[in-house]
Amino acid sequence: MRDDRSVPKTQETRSEPEHKEQSLKGAFASVMLLGAFLAITWIGVFILFVARD
Amino acid sequence: MNETKSSSFDRNDGRLVIAHVLFAFAALLLGGIAGMLQGMVKGGTITLPANIGYYELLTAHGVLMALIFTTYFIVGFLYSGVSQTLGGRLLPLTKKFGWIGYWLMSIGTLIGVVVILLGEASVLYTFYAPMKASPYFYIALALVVIGSWLSGFGIFYQYVQWKKTNKGKLSPLFAYMSVITMLLWQIATIGVAAEVVLQLIPWSFGWVETVNVVLSRTLFWFFGHPLVYFWLLPAYICWYVIIPKIIGGKIFSDALARMSFVLFLLFSIPVGFHHQLMEPGISHFWKYLQVVLTFMVVIPSLMTAFSLFATFELNGRSKGTKGLFGWVKVLPWSDVRFFAPFVGMLVFIPAGAGGLINASNQMNAVVHNTLWVTGHFHLTVATSVALTFFGIVYWLIPVVTGRVLTPRLNKLGIIQTLIWCIGMFFMSGSMHTVGLLGSPRRTAFNTYDDHPDAILWMPYHVAMAVGGIILFVGVLLIIYNIVALMRAPKGETEYPLGEVSEASEPTPRFLENWKLWIALTVILIVIAYTIPVIDQITNPTPGSPGYVTW
Amino acid sequence: MHMHRLEKIWLTVGVSMLVVFLLVLGIMTFGRGIAPPNEHIHRIDPAKVSETPPFDKPQITKIGDNVYKAVMVAYAFGYDPIPLEVPAGATVHFEITSSDVVHGFQIPGTNVNVMVTPGEVSHVSHTFDKPGEYLIICNEYCGIAHEMMKTTLVVK
Numbered sequence: 163m164r165d166d167r168s169v170p171k172t173q174e175t176r177s178e179p180e181h182k183e184q185s186l187k188g189a190f191a192s193v194m195l196l197g198a199f200l201a202i203t204w205i206g207v208f209i210l211f212v213a214r215d
Numbered sequence: 216m217n218e219t220k221s222s223s224f225d226r227n228d229g230r231l232v233i234a235h236v237l238f239a240f241a242a243l244l245l246g247g248i249a250g251m252l253q254g255m256v257k258g259g260t261i262t263l264p265a266n267i268g269y270y271e272l273l274t275a276h277g278v279l280m281a282l283i284f285t286t287y288f289i290v291g292f293l294y295s296g297v298s299q300t301l302g303g304r305l306l307p308l309t310k311k312f313g314w315i316g317y318w319l320m321s322i323g324t325l326i327g328v329v330v331i332l333l334g335e336a337s338v339l340y341t342f343y344a345p346m347k348a349s350p351y352f353y354i355a356l357a358l359v360v361i362g363s364w365l366s367g368f369g370i371f372y373q374y375v376q377w378k379k380t381n382k383g384k385l386s387p388l389f390a391y392m393s394v395i396t397m398l399l400w401q402i403a404t405i406g407v408a409a410e411v412v413l414q415l416i417p418w419s420f421g422w423v424e425t426v427n428v429v430l431s432r433t434l435f436w437f438f439g440h441p442l443v444y445f446w447l448l449p450a451y452i453c454w455y456v457i458i459p460k461i462i463g464g465k466i467f468s469d470a471l472a473r474m475s476f477v478l479f480l481l482f483s484i485p486v487g488f489h490h491q492l493m494e495p496g497i498s499h500f501w502k503y504l505q506v507v508l509t510f511m512v513v514i515p516s517l518m519t520a521f522s523l524f525a526t527f528e529l530n531g532r533s534k535g536t537k538g539l540f541g542w543v544k545v546l547p548w549s550d551v552r553f554f555a556p557f558v559g560m561l562v563f564i565p566a567g568a569g570g571l572i573n574a575s576n577q578m579n580a581v582v583h584n585t586l587w588v589t590g591h592f593h594l595t596v597a598t599s600v601a602l603t604f605f606g607i608v609y610w611l612i613p614v615v616t617g618r619v620l621t622p623r624l625n626k627l628g629i630i631q632t633l634i635w636c637i638g639m640f641f642m643s644g645s646m647h648t649v650g651l652l653g654s655p656r657r658t659a660f661n662t663y664d665d666h667p668d669a670i671l672w673m674p675y676h677v678a679m680a681v682g683g684i685i686l687f688v689g690v691l692l693i694i695y696n697i698v699a700l701m702r703a704p705k706g707e708t709e710y711p712l713g714e715v716s717e718a719s720e721p722t723p724r725f726l727e728n729w730k731l732w733i734a735l736t737v738i739l740i741v742i743a744y745t746i747p748v749i750d751q752i753t754n755p756t757p758g759s760p761g762y763v764t765w
Numbered sequence: 766m767h768m769h770r771l772e773k774i775w776l777t778v779g780v781s782m783l784v785v786f787l788l789v790l791g792i793m794t795f796g797r798g799i800a801p802p803n804e805h806i807h808r809i810d811p812a813k814v815s816e817t818p819p820f821d822k823p824q825i826t827k828i829g830d831n832v833y834k835a836v837m838v839a840y841a842f843g844y845d846p847i848p849l850e851v852p853a854g855a856t857v858h859f860e861i862t863s864s865d866v867v868h869g870f871q872i873p874g875t876n877v878n879v880m881v882t883p884g885e886v887s888h889v890s891h892t893f894d895k896p897g898e899y900l901i902i903c904n905e906y907c908g909i910a911h912e913m914m915k916t917t918l919v920v921k
Contacts, residue, residue, distance in 0.1 A: 186525050186529075186769055187528075187771070188531075189772075190772075192524040193524060193779075196520055196564055197517075200571060201782055203565075204786060207581055207582070208575075211577070215876060345866055346908070425812075427884075432882075471772075491880075495881075496885045499800050502801055503790070503791060503794055513779075514780065518772075521771075575786065576800075576801055577793060577800055577876075578790070580802070584905055657905075657911075658911060658912045668873045668900045756882070757808055758884070759884055760812060
């Protein structure tokens with residue numbers, strides 16, 4: 163994989179200390195809430211479907 | 216990589232952009248009038264005068280909102296970003312494509328609207344055969360589609376030229392995403408073009424007696440599903456590329472953003488059967504296969520959700536916020552250029568949830584052709600996409616016309632966004648609920664001889680009418696804001712292009728391997744469609760003559 | 766291409782959820798026969814519906830113990846035959862085609878919701894446990910009187 167961005171690279175290695183240092187716990191919590199919403203609404207309509215025979 | 220120029224936007228390119236934006240909002244206004252009237256009819260508040268039909272209005276509403284407003288705005292927005300990031304100025308041939316495309320689409324739109332208002336094409340924007348409209352309706356649509364192809368060619372041409380003069384460099388993110396969007400459109404429209412040119416035009420002129428209805432629907436939905444991604448992807452461009460700049464943050468990951476767009480290209484098209492789940496003539500197997508593919512196209516949206524929240528969180532942390540949700544505090548809530556698209560993002564959560572339900576194979580029976588579906592797409596295109604487009608306008612018009620956004624206009628923008636939310640809450644909320652109770656979509660005022668089921672629906676229809684009126688106020692306000700933006704004080708506004716975070720991974724070059732992605736797209740389409748379509752052609756549904764039932 | 770650990774977890778959760786949904790839907794479709802309507806493809810010349818059996822004589826017939834077959838025709842703007850009546854607990858297998866444009870056939874409050882496409886015959890079944898007057902409506906725009914297109918099924 164090559165990269166030719168003109169922005170200077172701050173590191174060359176595969177592991178990204180910066181990424182790992184950066185906390186993305188808030189993003190994670192937010193998407194998990196989103197996922198829960200998807201699940202709950204889907205299950206709700208599924209139950210309606212089954213109940214209606 | 217993102218060449219944010221401090222010099223002003225090219226004036227000629229600006230004219231091309233503004234032409235598209237203004238046409239789009241003129242369509243929105245007309246379409247909005249129709250929509251409001253429809254809501255009031257269903258709510259029992261008005262009866263239409265004898266020469267205007269509900270279904271005529273509905274056809275105009277669908278065509279103007281879902282085809283014209285969207286396509287024009289998208290082309291204008293994409294051209295602005297292509298001009299800005301691929302050299303600062305559109306090449307002469309690009310501009311030619313852009314303008315010829317614009318005029319072709321506009322002639323088509325004009326013919327189409329006239330034919331609709333003459334009552335010769337009350338077939339709704341899906342124009343399902345064997346309802347047979349005037350051939351000039353189909354010709355009008357064909358002109359719009361062909362015009363949009365030319366618009367796309369302009370973008371492809373500019374991109375190819377940029378790649379030639381910037382050998383080995385990764386293309387700017389906005390431009391890359393624009394190419395994917397127009398490529399998606401190009402491939403998707405093949406279906407509807409085939410339907411219109413090979414089936415409907417000859418049949419509506421009377422050169423051919425009958426039409427294969429199942430095939431026509433299949434060809435339409437080959438187009439009809441990716442159509443919604445054609446709407447969504449430009450909104451995603453704003454969320455990925457523009458919003459980070461507006462909030463004073465950075466793009467979370469260039470590579471993942473591009474990857475999500477590649478996944479959209481691959482999985483938006485081979486999925487049309489999920490709009491045909493309740494119809495005969497297509498086997499369970501192919502319906503289920505395309506449902507599986509549909510679920511795959513959810514994945515790039517899941518990725519996008521993470522990327523956006525991550526962008527917000529990293530922005531917050533870089534400004535010292537703490538905790539899981541501290542980043543909320545430092546977002547520019549009072550800046551309409553952020554606020555309107557953000558509301559679009561938020562609403563995409565229930566919008567997407569509804570979409571997942573709609574595509575769920577046999578579960579579709581609960582919602583098919585009910586007002587739930589109408590509620591769904593008023594969240595997706597009429598809120599997530601529309602509010603994002605509205606938010607864009609507050610910087611786009613100033614940038615391309617050499618003006619500045621005033622605090623007053625910004626405030627009016629916030630108000631317009633809130634009005635939109637309130638109206639949509641009432642309207643779409645009621646639609647979802649009454650849809651689950653069975654109230655059908657695309658249906659004028661009725662109580663089905665006062666059947667108890669139908670009586671139950673009425674209060675919701677009234678709430679929908681109220682929501683629709685509030686939304687119309689919102690339409691008037693955005694039109695006012697646009698006119699005001701066109702006359703805003705002169706000044707310099709920078710094109711707000713986000714920069715990629717330094718912590719972001721380098722972007723792998725295989726993401727620009729167009730041959731690979733187009734090949735995979737075609738392969739997936741072949742897998743999903745070849746056998747059922749060949750079956751529909753060689754073992755066909757007996758053809759139907761045309762009917763004018765309105 | 767690297768992905769942050771939390772994003773990997775999120776996508777794993779998200780995709781797993783989608784897989785579970787697909788498995789449930791797939792098992793119901795292919796294992797339990799609870800599927801989208803119209804498994805079998807059964808065609809008819811749409812211009813000759815009134816001459817083609819069984820649609821030349823739309824009717825409900827009893828074919829078993831509390832099992833009925835309802836052969837119906839949808840047209841702009843109604844359904845044949847009328848009236849429709851079955852006893853409570855009846856299972857009705859609807860077979861319906863259109864003699865003109867595409868119509869819908871929806872019974873609100875149930876999962877009966879199919880497209881009736883000219884040239885094709887739609888099959889859908891339902892067991893009517895509760896007595897009452899069930900509304901059957903057209904939910905696919907079919908013309909100027911689309912909003913009036915309906916019939917009722919009386920379950921005694």
